[in-house]
Amino acid sequence: KRRIGVMTSGGDSPGMNGAVRAVVRMSIYRGCEAYAIYEGYEGLVQGGDLIKEMKWEDVRGYLSRGGTLIGTARCMAFMERWGRLKAARNMVKRGIDALVICGGDGSLTGADKFRAEWPGLIKELVETKELTPEEVEPFKHLNIVGLVGSIDNDMSGTDATIGCYSSLERICSAVDDVFDTASSHQRGFVIEVMGRHCGWLALMAAIATGADYVFIPEKPPSTGWEDEMCGIIANHRSRGKRRSIVIIAEGAHDVELKKITAYHVKDLLNTKLKLDTRVTVLGHTQRGGPACFYDRWLSTLQGVEAVNAILDATPETPTPVITIRENKIERSNLMEAVALTKSVTAAIEAKNFDRAMELRDVEFKE
């Protein structure tokens, strides 16, 4: 029986449990054994109790639970070759030659690197007598499939990442709550949401809540934005609006890449408009709680597809990532998606903001 490992890595996101559940059950359904790798790459490197066989009933109830029940971690050892060597040894010892990894672009890049290095790692393990030639014989190749788990919706090539709609839902509901108290006191509120390089959550939340102004990293406000923002808000006030809401992504900056903070915006509204303004940083509440319908659906279908992709793979197949485009679950080239994602950040860093916006919308090539 083939043994398929599943892990969650990087920042947690709602829906990761749904993905684990789907991978475990689909693996069993397809006649394989399923193994959970606990604590992300740390579990692979340490092995032992952190690699555990999962039966059908072990993932019962996973769909409605938030966070990731098999844990996640940032693992420095896996960034180094010696860590990946230990990971390869542990996998062969447990008979696992396929991994489904649900994480962000860092985790998926690490996975692809691991796969490319695999034959060399195995050779070294035999040479150093950590493993015997007989032991490694069935494990010549490693199969990897990526699932994108991230609240930021920051991966190119997929319309949605597992977790982004749950997070957006939570942000909208928090803004609605702030809205009530802001209206009561006629206050201004600057609400900071997650997104260091990606403004998707901020932009979508601003549209969905009818915010007065929004800051996102991909499209910074032009020089003189302070007057423009205050003008817009003063105009809204003059029309009888009793509250002012500004949404700011944590990675917001101006055209010179100088950071714009929620406190900076608050001070402007206080001093220029004499608006009693408060800052609310939503922080990790955006990541917690159960997954919304969409993320349960997405993680289940993508988890099923991930197992199918593992079982279809040949040594020549480029590492796939499971995406959703125009409502269809698809397999895409993982490293192309990662490269495209990195090119958005590079365009921002080069102050080429039009290009960054263009790349966010880019038609993904096969």
Ligand code: ATP
């Ligand atoms: P998030 O989007 O939430 O930050 P992420 O998956 O991008 O998620 P990272 O912290 O970048 O999060 O990566 C998680 C883990 O993946 C790292 O701690 C490390 O163990 C592994 N990893 C990341 N990049 C690499 C790499 N280039 N080579 C090997 N391993 C890597």
